Amino acid sequence: MLGGFGWQELLIVLVIALVIFGPSKLPELGKAFGQTVKEFRKGAKEIQEEIALEEKKEEQKA
Numbered sequence: 001m002l003g004g005f006g007w008q009e010l011l012i013v014l015v016i017a018l019v020i021f022g023p024s025k026l027p028e029l030g031k032a033f034g035q036t037v038k039e040f041r042k043g044a045k046e047i048q049e050e051i052a053l054e055e056k057k058e059e060q061k062a
Helices: 007-021 026-061
Strands: none
Touching (some): 007 026
């Protein structure tokens, strides 16, 4: 399962996107979605690193 979606639901969403946007726009949409996910993961990683750094500073103070 992918985030609460099975393969059937994912297939339905892809078919609907194909009908709405057409085959020429799907690669652009996929690329934009991939970049968005990449940036989100990068931001989440930076936040995790910052939290870990703050925790380490707090441990050194104690």
